[in-house]
């Protein structure tokens with residue numbers, strides 16, 4: 001049986017259902033970051049559980065908690081949420097975010113030490129718990145890959161080679177995607193095991209087609225974030241990708257890593273936006289049920305399980 005690691009143990013790939021590939025449920029943002037931007041205080045277990053229940057009521061089943069090691073990942077809080085909302089599968093991540101968020105120790109540690117840490121998260125458990133990570137994160141900054149960004153990607157690559165877990169990267173405003181794939185390929189990673197996040201920050205069909213041609217998954221996670229451009233833009237690029245035959249390489253999420261995005265914290269659009277508003281709009285705008293099933297269920301299952309045929 002093909003299984004995927006969740007914070008509550010392995011789950012059969014066919015049980016994953018409707019999957020959100022990139023979220024943040026609860027984390028302890030570094031103190032300096034909270035001083036700079038208090039809107040990263042997404043740290044209330046009960047509020048997160050309440051919002052997650054609403055998401056499940058809208059049809060959601062599996063959600064990736066993408067808070068990386070250096071972004072205040074809080075596995076104990078996430079485990080509590082998983083206990084309060086056992087009807088949802090939560091998949092945790094290991095690895096690191098973009099260099100801007102990195103602690104000094106991450107910059108200074110030898111790569112082999114960081115790889116070891118990630119592999120332990122994936123095979124033994126995170127921070128002394130028995131909850132294993134199911135994915136690996138890496139990331140780069142805006143329009144450049146610094147030596148530290150390259151190091152974080154190489155660490156993700158090596159952890160992937162040792163465990164088989166897929167890689168989800170952070171791209172800053174949708175830039176450097178092809179360059180990330182090149183670097184990962186040079187480290188031995190097949191693009192088919194990589195998903196690039198936040199590509200719809202830069203809804204550029206030519207670029208997205210190139211990334212799809214290379215074989216990677218494209219992460220769309222900005223629906224409803226109008227400050228990053230209207231949904232019309234991401235929908236029109238999405239449509240062209242589907243028409244060009246790349247509908248099986250797109251993953252959907254919403255990356256709502258700020259309390260101001262959550263209704264339970266008094267914000268919006270709310271964790272269920274993709275399921276209650278964006279997907280119905282795609283349907284109304286002519287996306288087929290088959291395509292929607294790929295985006296929500298089949299593509300994330302194939303990506304997470306790492307098997308082409310499913």
Ligand SMILES: [Zn+2]
Pocket residue numbers: 022023024066255257
């Ligand atoms: Zn994120």
